[in-house]
Amino acid sequence: MAQRVTAWVGWVWFAAFAILVSGLFTLIAGAVAVFSPKTVVSWTPDGIAVVDVSTWGWVHLVLGALLLLVGFALFSxxxxxxxxxxxxxxxxxLAQFxxxxxxxxxSLVAIALDLVILWALTVHGDEVARANR
Incomplete structure (x- = not known):
């Protein structure tokens, strides 16, 4: 029995575009972290926390580039x-957390967007393959 494609397939197209946007902004955030001062001072109730953001900047740069690539690949x-x-x-x-x-x-905006993307890809992701047949 052939399964039909529903209008929910639009959520997967939304996820693909959202991954492109998320990847672009993650790439930009990574570049800012890599080329900015090496540490960020954060005030916590327990004292001062000094965070080295350059390493996480490289993680964000690579992750952003991979998200861009897979975002384009999702359209297939x-x-x-x-x-x-x-x-x-x-x-x-996880990186945003x-x-x-x-x-x-x-980070809160990216986490919310990532959750919507995950929902779209896991619930309606197989419909894209059927729509492209």
């Missing part, structure tokens, strides 16, 4: 692109 509807996108979005989600003390507002 291939299964490997969807699985790779899910893995990279989960890694980006780690970056939360340094860039709280952007």
């Amino acid at each position: 509807g291939s299964g490997w692109a969807r699985v790779t996108a899910i893995v990279l979005v989960i890694l980006n989600l 780690v970056s939360l003390p340094v860039t709280p507002w952007w």
Whole structure:
């Protein structure tokens, strides 16, 4: 029995565009962290925390570039692109949690966007392959 493509396939196209945007902003955030001062001082209730952001900047640069690549690959509807996108979005989600003390507002926006992307790819991701047949 052939499964039909529903209008929910639009969520996967949204996820692909959102991954492109998220990848671009992650790339920019990584570049800013790499080329900015090497440490960030954060005030906590327990005292002062000094965070070296250059290493995380490189992580964000690589992750942002990979997100851009997989975002473009998602438009093909291939299964490997969807699985790779899910893995990279989960890694980006974790990286944003780690970056939360340094860039709280952007990290919260990125976390929310990553959760919507994950939902779209896991619930409706297989419809893209059917739509491209």
